[in-house]
Amino acid sequence: MMYDKKLYETAYALKEDDQGIYTMNEFCSSTEKEVSVDDIPDLMKLYSDGAVNTEQNEFVTEIINKAVLINPELASHTIIKNIKILIQENAIGCITYLFLLFIYWNKYITDVFLDSLVKANISDSNFFISELEYELKNDYDELYNEFLKKYYTLKV
Helix, strand or coil: CCCCHHHHHHHHHCCCCCCHHHHHHHHHHHHCCCCCHHHHHHHHCCCCCCCCCHHHHHHHHHHHHHHHHHCHHHHHHHHHHCCCHHHHCCCHHHHHHHHHHHHHHCHHHHHHHHHHHHHCCHHHHHHHHHHHHHHHCCCCHHHHHHHHHHHHHHHC
């Protein structure tokens, strides 16, 4: 953990508060140059379905994206392995941000993510797929269907 722990704790505490956006922006801005793949689980804890402003979750996604780009394979594995953090943090709706990070923002690493999902513990991969289906229904049908088709082709 290379970032300011006190600022992280403040951002975590305010993630559903009106003032949270300012603290989240400050934390993410101060962290972006030092972020590592090892930081991803802690960063996932900053997500919240109850965030007052979606920009807070977008700031978190931007920082996670920087970590993912350092080592996409390890980052994919780390996110899938720790996906249940989103349940613990009342942030399961934020799975959409992680999906789009791999499938839309960084299309060139989609296959890396798919490979990690196929190789993941069966309960983690099933959980990820079922939550994605629920969260993406009607919003990203085309992207999700294409992703699912590739996933099941690789799974065979």
